[in-house]
Structures are given as C-alpha cells and as structure tokens.
Amino acid sequence: MQKAFISSTNHITFSCPQCKNTRTVDVTKYKTLDKAVKIKVHCPCGHDYPVMIERRKQFRKAVSLPGTYTRIYNQRRAGKGTMVVKDVSRNGLSIRVNDTTHMQNGDILEVVFKLDDAKKSAIQKEVVIRKIVGFDLGTEFLSIDAGNASDKAIGFYLMG
Numbered sequence: 001m002q003k004a005f006i007s008s009t010n011h012i013t014f015s016c017p018q019c020k021n022t023r024t025v026d027v028t029k030y031k032t033l034d035k036a037v038k039i040k041v042h043c044p045c046g047h048d049y050p051v052m053i054e055r056r057k058q059f060r061k062a063v064s065l066p067g068t069y070t071r072i073y074n075q076r077r078a079g080k081g082t083m084v085v086k087d088v089s090r091n092g093l094s095i096r097v098n099d100t101t102h103m104q105n106g107d108i109l110e111v112v113f114k115l116d117d118a119k120k121s122a123i124q125k126e127v128v129i130r131k132i133v134g135f136d137l138g139t140e141f142l143s144i145d146a147g148n149a150s151d152k153a154i155g156f157y158l159m160g
Contacts, residue, residue, distance in 0.1 A: 001038075002051045006030060018047035027053065060089040061158055067113025069097065072126070077110075078102075085113050088154060092127060092140040100137070105129055109139065117160065121153035 004012040010028040015021075021043065030037060036054045043049070065085040071078045079102065086094040093111065097103075107129045115121040131138035144151055 002049070003036075004051050004053050006053065012051075012053065014041050014043075014051060016041075016043040016045060016047055017049055019043060019045040021045065060087040060094070062087050063116065065113050065116060067095075067111055067123075069095070069112070070110045071103070072108040072110060083111065083113075085111075086136070088115075088158065090144065090155065090158060092130070092138070095137050095139060096135050097137060098135065100132055100135055103129060103132060103137070105132065108142065109137075111139075115153060115157050117153070117157050119153070121150075121157070123150045123153060125150050 002015070002017070004014065006012055006027055010026060011024050012027050013022050013024045030053055036052050038050055038052050040048050041051050063085055067083050067085055068080060069083050070080050073079075081097055081099055083095045083097045086096055095111065108126055109129065110124070110126050112122070112124045115123060126142040127139035128142055129137050130140050141151075146152065146155075
C-alpha cells in the first residue's frame with residue numbers, strides 16, 4: 001500500500017501503480033488528521049488502489065532500539081537514563097524513557113543508540129523534547145546536517 005504525506009500546501013501527489021500517471025490533489029479536508037487514514041484512489045485509467053494518508057511531514061520508521069540519553073540543562077549534563085527508540089524520521093525520534101519527572105517540553109537531550117542496519121551505525125544526536133505523553137517523548141533533532149555521520153546513517157536507514 002502506498003503512503004502519502006500531506007504537503008505544507010495541503011496537497012498530495014498520487015501515483016497509479018497500474019499506468020504510472022501522477023496527479024496532485026487538494027486534501028485540505030484531511031489536514032487536521034491526528035492519525036493515518038486509508039482511502040481508495042480511482043485513477044482515470046480505471047484502476048483503484050489503496051493509499052494511506054499521513055499528516056506527518058516525514059516518513060517515520062517504527063523500530064525498537066535500546067539506547068541512553070543524557071539531559072542537558074544550562075549547558076551541563078544533568079542526569080542520564082536508558083531509553084528505547086520507538087520510531088525514527090529525518091526530523092526526530094519517538095523515544096520511551098523510564099522517568100520523565102524532571103523533563104518538560106523544550107528540554108534538550110543527548111541521545112545515543114545503534115541502528116539495526118548492516119553496519120550497526122552508531123547515532124549520537126541532540127534532540128529537543130516537543131511532546132511528553134506518559135513515558136513517551138516526541139523529539140526533534142536540534143540540527144540536521146547532510147555531512148554529519150549520524151544524519152547520513154539515518155538518511156540511508158530510512159531509504160532502506
């Protein structure tokens with residue numbers, strides 16, 4: 001099944017698997033989605049195919065990767081813990097930690113974990129907490145640099 005992501009202009013480009021024709025459609029009515037929605041697309045060639053519409057800007061890959069985090073407070077290391085990376089995207093991570101007592105949105109964490117790719121690529125990145133739900137944190141990378149080894153590894157990992 002194809003996945004389609006809603007662009008910043010509330011459009012999705014569909015690509016028919018039968019005839020390979022593409023068409024861009026205004027999907028403003030779906031822009032407030034909190035979760036993915038499955039729709040059936042009817043192509044002018046007569047072929048119908050399912051598409052999963054997602055609101056997220058970037059593809060997220062579901063994983064279960066152990067790692068560690070260090071909380072950075074006033075540019076000092078202020079506490080460590082273990083975590084599990086639940087999903088990875090080009091922009092950030094969803095992680096589960098065992099204690100969120102001293103955490104709040106806007107806090108910076110340094111995360112360290114290994115991807116489950118062939119190279120077991122080591123990832124070390126700083127993230128900012130954007131959302132806290134129980135022990136789950138939605139985080140965004142502080143920086144993304146195509147020359148950075150961790151960012152390169154994540155990019156290849158998501159394409160694989």
